[in-house]
Amino acid sequence: xxxxxxxxxxxxxxxxxxxxxxxxxxxxxxxxxxxxxxxxxxxxxxxxxxxxxxxxxxxxxxxxxxxxxxxxxxxxxxxxxxxxxxxxxxxxxxxxxxxxxxxxxxxxxxxxxxxxxxxxxxxxxxxxxxxxxxxxxxxxxxxxxxxxxxxxxxxxxxxxxxxxxxxxxxxxxxxxxxxxxxxxxxxxxxxxxxxxxxxxxxxxxxxxxxxxxxxxxxxxxxxxxxxxxxxxxxxxxxxxxxxxxxxxxxxxxxxxxxxxxxxxxxxxxxxxxxxxxxxxxxxxxxxxxxxxxxxxxxxxxxxxxxxxxxxxxxxxxxxxxxxxxxxxxxxxxxxxxxxxxxxxxxxxxxxxxxxxxxxxxxxxxxxxxxxxxxxxxxxxxxxxxxxxxxxxxxxxxxxxxxxxxxxxxxxxxxxxxxxxxxxxxxxxxxxxxxxxxxxxxxxxxxxxxxxxxxxxxxxxxxxxxxxxxxxxxxxxxxxxxxxxxxxxxxxxxxxxxxxxxxxxxxxxxxxxxxxxxxxxxxxxxxxxxxxxxxxxxxxxxxxxxxxxxxxxxxxxxxxxxxxxxxxxxxxxxx
RNA sequence: CGGGGUGUGGCUCAGCUUGGUAGAGCGCCUCGUUCGGGACGAGGAGGCCGCAGGUUCAAAUCCUGUCACCCCGACCA
Numbered sequence: 001x002x003x004x005x006x007x008x009x010x011x012x013x014x015x016x017x018x019x020x021x022x023x024x025x026x027x028x029x030x031x032x033x034x035x036x037x038x039x040x041x042x043x044x045x046x047x048x049x050x051x052x053x054x055x056x057x058x059x060x061x062x063x064x065x066x067x068x069x070x071x072x073x074x075x076x077x078x079x080x081x082x083x084x085x086x087x088x089x090x091x092x093x094x095x096x097x098x099x100x101x102x103x104x105x106x107x108x109x110x111x112x113x114x115x116x117x118x119x120x121x122x123x124x125x126x127x128x129x130x131x132x133x134x135x136x137x138x139x140x141x142x143x144x145x146x147x148x149x150x151x152x153x154x155x156x157x158x159x160x161x162x163x164x165x166x167x168x169x170x171x172x173x174x175x176x177x178x179x180x181x182x183x184x185x186x187x188x189x190x191x192x193x194x195x196x197x198x199x200x201x202x203x204x205x206x207x208x209x210x211x212x213x214x215x216x217x218x219x220x221x222x223x224x225x226x227x228x229x230x231x232x233x234x235x236x237x238x239x240x241x242x243x244x245x246x247x248x249x250x251x252x253x254x255x256x257x258x259x260x261x262x263x264x265x266x267x268x269x270x271x272x273x274x275x276x277x278x279x280x281x282x283x284x285x286x287x288x289x290x291x292x293x294x295x296x297x298x299x300x301x302x303x304x305x306x307x308x309x310x311x312x313x314x315x316x317x318x319x320x321x322x323x324x325x326x327x328x329x330x331x332x333x334x335x336x337x338x339x340x341x342x343x344x345x346x347x348x349x350x351x352x353x354x355x356x357x358x359x360x361x362x363x364x365x366x367x368x369x370x371x372x373x374x375x376x377x378x379x380x381x382x383x384x385x386x387x388x389x390x391x392x393x394x395x396x397x398x399x400x401x402x403x404x405x406x407x408x409x410x411x412x413x414x415x416x417x418x419x420x421x422x423x424x425x426x427x428x429x430x431x432x433x434x435x436x437x438x439x440x441x442x443x444x445x446x447x448x449x450x451x452x453x454x455x456x457x458x459x460x461x462x463x464x465x466x467x468x469x470x471x472x473x474x475x476x477x478x479x480x481x482x483x484x485x486x487x488x489x490x491x492x493x494x495x496x497x498x499x500x501x502x503x504x505x506x507x508x509x510x511x512x513x514x515x516x517x518x519x520x521x522x523x524x525x526x527x528x529x530x531x532x533x534x535x536x537x538x539x540x541x542x543x544x545x546x547x548x549x550x551x552x553x554x555x556x557x558x559x560x561x562x563x564x565x566x567x568x569x570x571x572x573x574x
Numbered sequence: 575c576g577g578g579g580u581g582u583g584g585c586u587c588a589g590c591u592u593g594g595u596a597g598a599g600c601g602c603c604u605c606g607u608u609c610g611g612g613a614c615g616a617g618g619a620g621g622c623c624g625c626a627g628g629u630u631c632a633a634a635u636c637c638u639g640u641c642a643c644c645c646c647g648a649c650c651a
Contacts, residue, residue, distance in 0.1 A: 016645095019645080090650080142650090468613065516609040533610055
């Protein structure tokens, strides 16, 4: 393409509202423009990159036998009422009514539509397993869209759904997908990890998130410093040594102390001159409607997801103040396991078991108890791993220390099981003519987010550095001075030749000074730059890799011969 | 949803406290010089100051409302 008439409105600077590197660089490179909060126009360069990424995803999906289709973005409310998600998804659904006042929504994901399709069209085990996917715009009314393409309200996503007669079949497709994802992110040259994750509102069983490592990521990952263990901190397990029963023979009886106004761990340790790990933090949760007292060590944090899992519950959240008052007889901040007004279930973290004595709330305003011995002074109904992992904790697999890293979630694979086939009655007939419930998996990749994540991970002070796989063009051809007849003719010839050879080349034929072209070229981040300049008279041009900065001079014939080789080297760091 | 902030040529911003002719840099157009890392000179186009009310002789500026956008938090996947 000749750059002169292309819509590539580069900017020297952008406003302070764009904070994320990818957001700033994509604005500056003339790739995206914001239309509304979380809604962006993809200009020609961004659209090319988007299609490049799409194509990689498509190839890897096709390779594992997935079939591409396109589902409607507009969904009737009935389908979502049937699955129960019309209410569950809540205000995040963008919905509207048509002229007949029928409810519709713009799909944030497509389990309902695909399940409806498959239950109608696939009735026999002979067709199974089957994997279908689409690449489509999704709509989510995020409470707070932010960070440019990383968290939009309209975004491009690849979503795949698999259907099976049994779990073994799902396991196989899940593994295939997992490998396909690894190939996709590897082809994009990304530094990423597959981590164990929580399935959230999607429901279902085993699942992994694919995280691009980046300090600007919203998710925190717990990575083992020694083995392969990797998990989202939301769900990461806490490893522990062999549990040792504490010796509490010498522990005196509980003693009440006045602690006026000390309702937080910090205030209590200040007042009593204790360390946080000598306290038991007691929090009242409402779990499936019932109050449950949850105990963790003072320096630990309760993990609601784990509490929910440990109790096999559907819902779990901190109890409101009234409930706390009723159950403990005290304002929030003074709860403890001794002397509750109501008998409630008590769940404690493993670390609590190992405490010989502890400070707890006294279930009385402005008072705490000293010398409380778990097991002696109160009973625990269930000990479980219910705290959030901390940096330095033992890895649950090998015991080595866990370290944290930040990541951007670009993919997620789920084993859904029968979550949707149950609620939507999706069945098939097996070999014996008996009806079976379809077992499902679903697998997403945020395509537009992936583009932004690539920029987050691949840039320098001068601009974007595209991996060849995602680059909008492979070669940026620059004529230094178009008024120089020799340069201009050589550049034109080279452009036509490259084009004829099928090379994806962007030709900067603008009547600008060299400095402007070089600056823009760095900003756009095309992997290989070819400059036609001073040496044009000798029939020579210069090449330069955007990533490594390495350069050289070649005749045009040599260049054309070596171009495939040069492009192979373009992603190299050195 | 709570807290904070910002809306002024295409872009980045000043002007607002203390009301009185709407500004700068970049970009854009024309001419000339320049031409390998965001050139220089001269001339020019372009803005009902987010919107609606109000106060005032007079509002970008003060008041009220409203909308949009950004940031932090909560929430959610």
